[in-house]
Amino acid sequence: xxxxxxxxxxxxIYSLAIPGLLILFVFSYLPLAGHLLAFKSFEHxxxxxxxxxxxxxxxxxxxxxxxxxxxxxxxxxxxxxxxIAEIGIATLMALFLNEVRHVxxxxxxxxVVFLPYFISWLVVSLMVFGLLSNSDGMVNHFLAxxxxxxxDWYQTPWIWPIILTVTRAWKSAGYLxxxxxxxxxxxxxxxxxxxxxxxxxxxxxxxKITLPLLRPTIIVLTLLGIGRIFYGDFGxxxxxxxxxxxxxxxxxxxxxxxxxxxxxxxxFSMSSAIVxxxxxxxxxxxxxxxxxxxxxxxxxxxx
Amino acid sequence: xxxxxxxxIYSFLGLFAIGSLLPFWMVLINSFATESSxxxxxxxxxxxxxxxxxxxxxxxxxxxxxSYGITLIVTIAGTAVALWVTAAxxxxxxxxxxxxxNLLSMMTYIPMxxxxxxxxxxxxxxxxxxxxDTVWALILPYLVNPFLAFIFVAFYRTLPYxxxxxxxxxxxxxxxxxxxxxxxxxxxxxxxxxxFYALQYWNDWWLGLLFIDKSEMYPLQILLRQLLGSxxxxxxxxxxxxxxxxxGIKLAMVIITIGPIIFAYPFIQKYFVKGLTIGAVKG
Numbered sequence: 001x002x003x004x005x006x007x008x009x010x011x012x013i014y015s016l017a018i019p020g021l022l023i024l025f026v027f028s029y030l031p032l033a034g035h036l037l038a039f040k041s042f043e044h045x046x047x048x049x050x051x052x053x054x055x056x057x058x059x060x061x062x063x064x065x066x067x068x069x070x071x072x073x074x075x076x077x078x079x080x081x082x083x084i085a086e087i088g089i090a091t092l093m094a095l096f097l098n099e100v101r102h103v104x105x106x107x108x109x110x111x112v113v114f115l116p117y118f119i120s121w122l123v124v125s126l127m128v129f130g131l132l133s134n135s136d137g138m139v140n141h142f143l144a145x146x147x148x149x150x151x152d153w154y155q156t157p158w159i160w161p162i163i164l165t166v167t168r169a170w171k172s173a174g175y176l177x178x179x180x181x182x183x184x185x186x187x188x189x190x191x192x193x194x195x196x197x198x199x200x201x202x203x204x205x206x207x208k209i210t211l212p213l214l215r216p217t218i219i220v221l222t223l224l225g226i227g228r229i230f231y232g233d234f235g236x237x238x239x240x241x242x243x244x245x246x247x248x249x250x251x252x253x254x255x256x257x258x259x260x261x262x263x264x265x266x267x268f269s270m271s272s273a274i275v276x277x278x279x280x281x282x283x284x285x286x287x288x289x290x291x292x293x294x295x296x297x298x299x300x301x302x303x
Numbered sequence: 304x305x306x307x308x309x310x311x312i313y314s315f316l317g318l319f320a321i322g323s324l325l326p327f328w329m330v331l332i333n334s335f336a337t338e339s340s341x342x343x344x345x346x347x348x349x350x351x352x353x354x355x356x357x358x359x360x361x362x363x364x365x366x367x368x369x370s371y372g373i374t375l376i377v378t379i380a381g382t383a384v385a386l387w388v389t390a391a392x393x394x395x396x397x398x399x400x401x402x403x404x405n406l407l408s409m410m411t412y413i414p415m416x417x418x419x420x421x422x423x424x425x426x427x428x429x430x431x432x433x434x435x436d437t438v439w440a441l442i443l444p445y446l447v448n449p450f451l452a453f454i455f456v457a458f459y460r461t462l463p464y465x466x467x468x469x470x471x472x473x474x475x476x477x478x479x480x481x482x483x484x485x486x487x488x489x490x491x492x493x494x495x496x497x498x499f500y501a502l503q504y505w506n507d508w509w510l511g512l513l514f515i516d517k518s519e520m521y522p523l524q525i526l527l528r529q530l531l532g533s534x535x536x537x538x539x540x541x542x543x544x545x546x547x548x549x550x551g552i553k554l555a556m557v558i559i560t561i562g563p564i565i566f567a568y569p570f571i572q573k574y575f576v577k578g579l580t581i582g583a584v585k586g
Contacts, residue, residue, distance in 0.1 A: 006402050012477035013398050017407065020392025020447050026427070027444045028414035034423020048426060093319065096312040111572055112320040115327070118564050120506035122527050123557050127326035129531075130333070136345030136550065138329065170322065175579070182580040203308055231418060235509055242532055258421055263513070272422040279417050286416060 035279070037272035051269075058273035067257065068274075072281075075232045075253040081161055082233070083225040085169040087218060090176035094214075095206050097177065098184050110181075113174035121171075121239035128167060128240055157250045160241075164251065168236065176221065183217040184210055219297065226289055230281040234259065254278050327565075334358075334554035341550050357555035366518065366526060367559060373438065374523040378504040381442040385500045386493055388446050393455030394481055399464060408456075411449045428514055440514040441522060445503060451496045454581050458492045459485070495578040498571050505564065523560045530556050 007014050033048055038058055040051040062068055093113065100106040116124070131139050132153040140150045153159065191209050200208065232253025241251045243260075254274060262271040329346055334357060336350030344351055361367050396404050396411070424444075434440040462485070470480045508524035515525055530553050 003403070010398075010400055010477070013395055013401060016391040016477070016481060017395035019388045020395075020452075021407075021410075023388060023443070023446045024410065024414070027424070027446075028419050031419040031423030031427050034420045034426055037422055047430065048423075089319075092315065096316055099308075099312050100316070109316050109320055110576075111569075113316075113323050114572060114575070115568065116323055117575075118502060118506075118568060119561050120508060120524055122508055122524055122531060123330075123561055124326075126531055126553055126557050127330060130329050130346045130554075131326070133345070136341070138346045138348075141345060141347075173319070174323070178576055178579045201304065203304070227416060238512075239508070239528075262421060262425060268422050268426075272420070275418070275420050275422060279420070282417060 034272055035276045037269050038276040040269060042268035042272075054269075058269045059277070062270060062273050062277070068277075070249065071252050071254050071257045072230075074250065075255075076229055078161060078164060078232070078237075078251075078253060079225070079229045081165045082168045083222065083229075085165045086172050086176060087221055087225070089169050089173040090180055091211075091214065091218060093173055093177040094180035094184060095210060097181060098210065099202065099206070110174070110178070114178060115174070116171045117175040121235045124167060124171060124236075125239040125242075128163070132163070154244060155246055157247050160247055160251050164237070164240065167240065168233075179221070180214060180217055183214055187213050219293075223289065223293065227286045228282070229285055230254065230278050232256065330554050330557050334551065334558045336551060338549055338551050357551035358559075360552055361555050361559065366521070367556075369519060370521045370523045370526040371559075373441075373520060374505060377438055377441045377522060378501050380438075381445060381504040382497050382500040384442070385446045385448070386497050389448065389452050389496065389500075390455055390486070390489065390493060391481065392447060393452045394459060394485065396452065397456045397459035399467075411447075411452060415449050425513060435514050436517045436520050438520075441507070441510045442504075444510060445500075445507070448500065448503070451499055451578075454496055454578055455489070455492060457581050458489060462488065491577075492581075495574045495581075498574050499578055502564070502575075527553075527556050527560050 036048055037051065039053055039055060040048075041054045041057070042048075043051045046052075097106055097110060100109065129137070131137050134140065134150075134152050134154060137153070139153075143150050151159075153163070187210065191213075192205055195205050195209060232255040234253075234255040237251060237253055238256050238259065241247050241256070255278075258271045258274040258278070261267045261274060329348070332348070333341065333346050333350055335353050335355065336347070337352045337354035338356055340347075340350050340352040395401060396407050398404065401407075428440050428444075429435045432439075434443070466484060466488075467480060470484055475484070506524065508522075508528060511522050511525035512528070515521060518529075521529070
């Protein structure tokens with residue numbers, strides 16, 4: 001009752017939220033009904049509600065094939081690599097940019113490293129191709145000129161976790177460094193003043209003042225990453241790898257796998273089962289990590 | 304010691320900066336190479352022979368112009384509507400009189416954490432709303448971006464509450480306060496958030512990949528994808544009536560796609576920095 005009274009009392013304010021709530025409801029909450037299909041055998045003419053229940057058959061099928069281990073491992077492994085590389089490089093970059101005293105030069109460097117954030121992964125995928133293509137790529141040309149043996153990159157699965165990590169760091173380190181640099185700017189100048197009086201070198205100021213004070217921001221960024229560790233970066237991986245099956249053993253993640261199940265095999269039920277499995281794993285991760293973080297550093301917890 | 308530190312700092316930043324620009328240069332300069340020089344020497348820092356063949360080929364058909372139109376419509380309409388929807392929605396989240404704004408914030412966060420489920424989303428757009436192969440499928444799902452909504456919230460919270468109080472005393476209702484008093488004040492934030500939305504719409508290919516199959520409805524990114532994927536390129540070359548697109552055409556297509564972003568970049572970059580800074584301070 002109090003809910004209705006509250007809404008009626010502030011009806012003008014609440015009414016401003018209606019379009020946004022409608023969009024959220026339709027595009028973020030209604031699709032959750034699709035999870036039901038994980039327990040059904042989807043028939044197009046009968047739709048989500050009319051299709052017959054099959055219990056856990058879809059899961060039995062999904063877990064009966066060793067693919068699920070590969071894609072789960074790849075998702076977690078690649079995301080961990082991305083997270084470490086991204087945040088490590090972005091932190092170094094922010095610390096270093098902060099040391100550049102020439103304002104215009106600093107701004108120039110910042111603009112340049114931020115640029116890759118502005119292009120789509122499809123564009124990046126052509127850049128990767130231009131560098132690594134077997135016959136035309138710049139890297140192989142360079143290797144040939146230097147007398148080193150060329151590599152058939154697109155046929156060599158083991159190297160792709162490294163390539164993807166470098167690509168990812170290339171695209172997002174500049175972006176993350178801006179967030180970290182904003183946090184550095186917020187640090188009071190007094191710390192540095194008194195450190196200088198005590199004779200601290202610049203390196204000491206970086207490692208003993210700036211880095212510890214950046215810790216909360218770094219923790220938040222890491223937690224956001226860990227919270228999404230079961231969600232592969234579809235836009236990136238599908239753009240770069242496409243349907244190159246040779247590389248699936250190291251690059252296929254849950255998201256590309258469920259996409260292909262849906263769009264190429266047309267297996268709606270199986271795709272639902274995979275996505276539901278992913279959501280549950282994601283939820284469990286968040287809950288566990290939030291508990292751990294609460295114990296270690298209560299201020300950084302998410303909820 | 305100081306010198307070594309400086310050396311490390313400048314070589315790290317310098318190398319990263321060169322590494323950031325090199326792929327852009329490679330795509331740009333090789334898009335002006337002739338096809339024969341690309342076939343013979345592959346990608347180069349400075350092609351042996353220059354020509355405009357790739358651009359001529361791309362601009363001959365209707366497809367590129369058509370796709371440009373679709374992407375422009377989606378970006379402009381999407382950004383305009385998303386800005387209003389998000390600004391109004393965030394206003395309620397930030398309003399001090401509202402008792403349930405925590406609940407509303409939770410509702411906004413949750414889909415960020417869980418994802419919505421690919422299959423349900425696909426069926427919703429294709430079967431229930433019947434939006435396959437329409438621009439609506441490319442616009443509607445992105446109208447409320449939680450991250451951008453919270454940039455608005457952070458800014459609204461910095462406004463003095465007296466604005467609201469004195470306007471209420473003067474007899475203005477909440478609509479008038481929002482549209483005539485608060486909205487003009489948040490113009491700078493609208494510019495920032497608007498640019499984030501525009502970039503998202505311009506660069507997105509996920510929605511196009513899922514929902515656009517007809518070539519006359521291809522946005523730029525999907526056209527680019529068709530050209531990049533060799534199998535799909537064969538299909539597309541049928542609409543051009545010429546042999547499958549070669550490397551030069553892919554490169555030229557990339558330049559056509561990112562051109563507007565690169566031209567605008569020097570002017571818009573600072574707004575993105577500002578947006579990220581607001582978000583970071585808010586934590």
